[in-house]
Amino acid sequence: MSAMVRLVSPEAPPPVVAATGKQRDLKIDGIRLGVLDNSKGNADHLLKFIIEGVKAQMKVASVVSLRKPSPSVPAEKNVLDELTEKADCVISAMAD
Secondary structure, three states: OOOOOOOOOOOOOOOOOOOOOOOOOOOOOOEEEEEEEOOOOOHHHHHHHHHHHHHHHOOEEEEEEEEOOOOOOOOOHHHHHHHHHHOOEEEEEOOO
């Protein structure tokens, strides 16, 4: 008697990486750091620690912090546009 064994890989396919936009030059007075809070519980606390860690490692000229209204929806276009305009790099975090 033979049995069939079915193996299922739990791995998702690798994500498609978006093409990078233009190269941003870092200014001598520090980076403009963007922060996107996904509004999950404690995400704001996690992001605070990350911001402090970045500031300890490099010069930060400014921080713009924005928050999504709900973790279950993507950030609105105006939020992404503001981060694009005002930040050299963006950190996003989730927590519970």
